[in-house]
Amino acid sequence: MMPSHGRIRQADRVSRCVVIGSGIMGAGIAAHLANAGMQVTLLDIVPGSLTTEERSKGLTLGDAKVRNRLADEAVKRIHHAKPPMLYDPSWISRIRTGNLSDHLSAAGEADWIIEAVVERLDIKRKVLESIDTARRPGSLVTTNTSGLSVGAMAEGRSGDFRQHFAATHFFNPPRYMKLVEIVPTADTSPETVTLLTELCERRLGKGVVLARDTVNFIANRIGAHGMLVTLEEALRCGLTVEETDALTGTAMGRPKTATFRMMDMVGLDTLLHVVDNVLDRSADPAERAIFARPQLLVKLVESGRLGSKSGAGFYRKTAGTDGRSMIQSLRFPTLEYGSPSRASSPVLEAVKAAGGAAAKVRALLSAAPKHTHSQFAWACLKRTLLYAASLNGVIADHLTDIDKAMRWGFNWELGPFQLWDAIGLEQSVRRMEQEGDVVPAWVKEWIAGGNSSFYRCEGTKRLFAHDGGYREESGEGDCISLAGLKEAGRTVLSTPGASLIDIGDDVVCLEFHSTSNAIGGDILSAITLSAEEVSRNWRGLVIANEGRNFCVGANLALLLMEAQSGDWDEVEDIIRYFQRSMGLLASLDRPVVAAPHRMTLGGGVEACLPADRIIYSPETYFGLVETGVGLIPAGGGSMAAAMLAADRAQAASGGRSEASPMLLQPQLNQLFETIALAKHSTSGFGVRALGFHRPGDRVIMRQDARIGEAKHECLELDRQGYSPPSQPLIPVAGGEGKAVLALAIQSMKHSGYISPHDELIAGKLAHVLSGGDVAFGTKVSGQYLLDLECEAFLSLCGEPKTQQRMSHMLETNKPLRN
Known part of the structure; x- marks a missing residue:
């Protein structure tokens, strides 16, 4: 994957990898290298005996299927793993298999060789010796050890090997766990450490810490200590x-x-x-x-x-x-x-x-x-x-x-x-000493020097205790900390649910910070205020936050309360407010870029789709899932889906303004199925398969850089002379298209795949996405589709089974099938 802004880095030239050891960690590392676009050869030992199945097929120990069995079985595990190891199932093709006896020559073609065999020093040294004989000079070699001596592994190896050797300790599972501990030896060159850091951070999207070559390194040593202490104190x-x-x-x-x-x-x-x-x-x-x-x-x-x-x-x-x-x-x-x-x-x-x-x-x-x-x-x-x-x-x-x-x-x-x-550093140390605990001398000296904390902020700089003074934390490239900027007083405006923060270069970020980042009145108010502020004074707007999830949807509890009380005017006001707020983002005369991460569901998706660009993190779980609570998207999500279908049909027609049913209907079918079945992606890369991807949207591997990358995207759009997109009339499938969707609904019902209430919801969704009972190809306004959304949403809110679904989701965080 190319780095930001076109600059070629050395890490981007690493494309061929060999992973030796196909166990849990080796397979997971191989899968994540494939996620980063690398070609991977996964090797393991040749089995010493046949399985019962192999005997029944008449295979021998000399057959390739037997000799490659361990790596082949690992690839099968990768392909069927839950949760998935790969961002896209098709990327399994990036991994080929072999064995150490027949295919070690692959190490001679590799840019990076990772040893991930059993955690025994003698076995690791033997494998590393064989790698040393097969690799080409200058290639990287790392060991995935959780705490063995890295220096001891490198003893006896060639000088070039030792200069290019270190530990890269991935945490399990490698796709999902952020940490990689890089552990150099005394012979590891600084250039190797720099390259490995860049590879892990920018290509693999990891958080890197440099650890010293000590037992169990950093996290496992302190983590294991904490577990043992907890067990002892509990007893x-x-x-x-x-x-x-x-x-x-x-x-x-x-x-x-x-x-x-x-x-x-x-x-x-x-x-x-x-x-x-x-x-x-x-x-x-x-x-x-x-x-x-x-x-x-x-x-x-x-x-x-x-x-x-x-x-x-x-x-x-x-x-x-x-x-x-x-x-x-x-x-x-x-x-x-x-x-x-x-x-x-x-x-x-x-x-x-x-x-x-x-x-x-x-x-x-x-x-x-x-x-x-x-x-x-x-x-x-x-x-x-x-x-x-x-x-x-x-x-x-x-x-x-x-x-x-x-x-x-x-x-x-x-x-x-x-x-x-x-x-509280000072009072806690005082209590420790009163209880007879020995506090390390450097901590007492630090306090005696007039310091009351290990961290402090000076403007946007974050400092930490080091060698008797404060040292600035090293920047992480394009990574932007909203929390740090807020501490530095860079908040432009704020409501209880959201804040607008100056992230530099005349770009601001709208940050949600309500409970679960659910969209309610406070966030909608902040969107309205932010649109006015950005239009007057800023070059662009980023929508992102640092919460556990980007946004899990709208404030369901508020909607349920109003629906149960029968206050339909209030429910409609909420929907219209939501629609108007998303419309302000879509029509803003400054570029808007959304940078979602993790759970981005329902209203969270509707807050992203009005943006000019979406920068996804790899771990973005994106979907309009309202049908799971008995509703349909009504914050502009259904309208956006109809527009996407029309845009793709027009593109498929070569840009002609009139698209045929043969072009529009397949696009509409895909989006209807995605929304009706409440599908969401299992990664940022999976958004395309669901039909939500637009030209210009992309995924960056390094989640921490998503806000910085979104900011750069804003600036580039501004540099190109940004003007808001026009709002043309939208050709819809009308009654003909709705009839096709109705057939699909009936098929799902007769197969037992959906319940009668699912059928009702799907019918409402089909009506909106197809533009209602008009002729095929009729061009309608966005407001017309928003009105259909609102009408369908209101009618579903009044359904007892929908209210049961909403209540069940709030109580259990699980969908109800009724």
């Missing part, structure tokens, strides 16, 4: 599995998997391997004491309870008396399982009421300081903070790298040093 405090996970998940700014669910996902045997790795290589008695094998873990592993992969660990999935599956949890100290119990306390109630990770952690510690839950949380947190501080300068050059590694590798919202700032 000491007499907490249940449920209580522990309730306190160490979102309450601490960490994922819902918390501690014990995370251990089960990692695998208890795998966790013991990580523990043993530290135990074997650490000379620190205190650290060795922490990383001594917990007997509880040993007993679980010895009994075959390895976590999720074995069906039982700290949690167990089993069948209930009614035949349905149920989750049970481990009971201490009997190690038997019982029905899960809900964790509750004044501490947890205070956490629920707090907004944001920092506020939640403060509530966790201060709401009821003498409560067992608060005492437990403090013990876990302080031990993690002190351990991270003791490793600053040991496992990484900068404390900000430790924070990034934990955010990107373990999905913490706050890294250890950010967390320390959040709870």
Whole structure:
């Protein structure tokens, strides 16, 4: 994929890769290299015996199908993986297979060779030796190890090999996890580190931290320590599995998997391997004491309870008396399982009421300081903070790298040093020392120097503690931090649901920040105000945010409340306000570029389609899914679909103004099916297959750069002399096209694919997309289609089954089939 603005980088010349080892990590890495447009050869060893199936087919150990079996099976796993490993299923063609004995010569043609075999130093060294003999000088070689000595692997290798060798530790699954730890050796050239960093960041879309060649590197070392400390403190405090996970998940700014669910996902045997790795290589008695094998873990592993992969660990999935599956949890100290119990306390109630990770952690510690839950949380947190501080300068050059590694590798919202700032550096250190804990000398010296935090901001600069002073965090190219810009006072205007932020070069960004970024009156008001402001004073508008998701749709709770009360005038006002706001974006006399990420559903899509360009991140799940709650798109989404169908039909006709039914109907059918079945893409690249892609829209691999890239797109459109697109009349399929869609609806109903209520919804959608009961080819205005949208939406809001669907979605976050 070409980099931004046409400049050819060295990383863009890396096109041929070899991955050796086709296990979980090797296959995942190979798939993600294919996602980046690279041609990949996946190699593994030759099997030593035949399978029963191979014998039945008369195959021998000399047959290629047998010799390539391990890599071939990995490609099959990639193709059928859920969640998908590939952004586009067709990209499986970018991966070819082979074996180390017959196809190692592929390494001689490769730009980058990645070793991902079993985590044993002797085996890795043997594989790397064979790579050294086969590679061409100057090619990159990396190992995907989670913590073995990288320097020891390179011993005995050629000088050119050592200069171009490092570890690239991908986190699992490679497509979805952001972190890659790059670990150079003493012989790795600076140019190699730079190239690997650029490859991982810009080509693969990863977040890179440089780690030192120490046991388990950064994230796994601190993460494993935190799990062991949590287990120890939970047993000491007499907490249940449920209580522990309730306190160490979102309450601490960490994922819902918390501690014990995370251990089960990692695998208890795998966790013991990580523990043993530290135990074997650490000379620190205190650290060795922490990383001594917990007997509880040993007993679980010895009994075959390895976590999720074995069906039982700290949690167990089993069948209930009614035949349905149920989750049970481990009971201490009997190690038997019982029905899960809900964790509750004044501490947890205070956490629920707090907004944001920092506020939640403060509530966790201060709401009821003498409560067992608060005492437990403090013990876990302080031990993690002190351990991270003791490793600053040991496992990484900068404390900000430790924070990034934990955010990107373990999905913490706050890294250890950010967390320390959040709870108050000076007072927490005071409490630690009062309780007899040893605080690293550099932390005490830092406070004694008059510093009250590890991070601070100066204008748009973000600084972090380093070598007795503050150092500016290195910029990440085109990455723009809206949070940093807001801290620097660059907010132009704001409502409770959205803000307009100056992102430089006379471009502003409209950021949603309502609950779940759902579109309500506050966001619509901000759009109206922003359109006026941008038209007067700015060169362009970006629509993007840094929330967990771009936008999950409109404010469903408000719509349901009004519908249940029968206030139809209010419902219509909401729809019309939504439509007018999207219309302001579409007609703005300045370029508008949307940069969605992750869940971009319903109203989120309708906020993107008026833009002149859409810059997708790879992990964008994009779709008009309103039928799932018994409705149709009515914020301009149905109108936009009809316009897309007409535009494509005209393009297919060679630009003639009159498109035939043979050209328009297929386009309309595709979009109708996409919306009627509430389909959404599984990646930014999948948007095209659903029919929402427009000329000029594109995907960039590096999600963090999407706002910067959208800004550059705005500036380029402005440079070209931007004028808003005209609003021509739209040729529609009319009654003839609607009849074709009606046949499709009947076919789905008779096959049992849709319910009678689905049939009703689909019929309303077909009426709108086809332009109603007019003749084929009739040209209608956008407002005419908006009126049809509104009418259909209102009628569906009055349906009891639609209200049931809306209510069920709000209560369970799952669609109801009724």
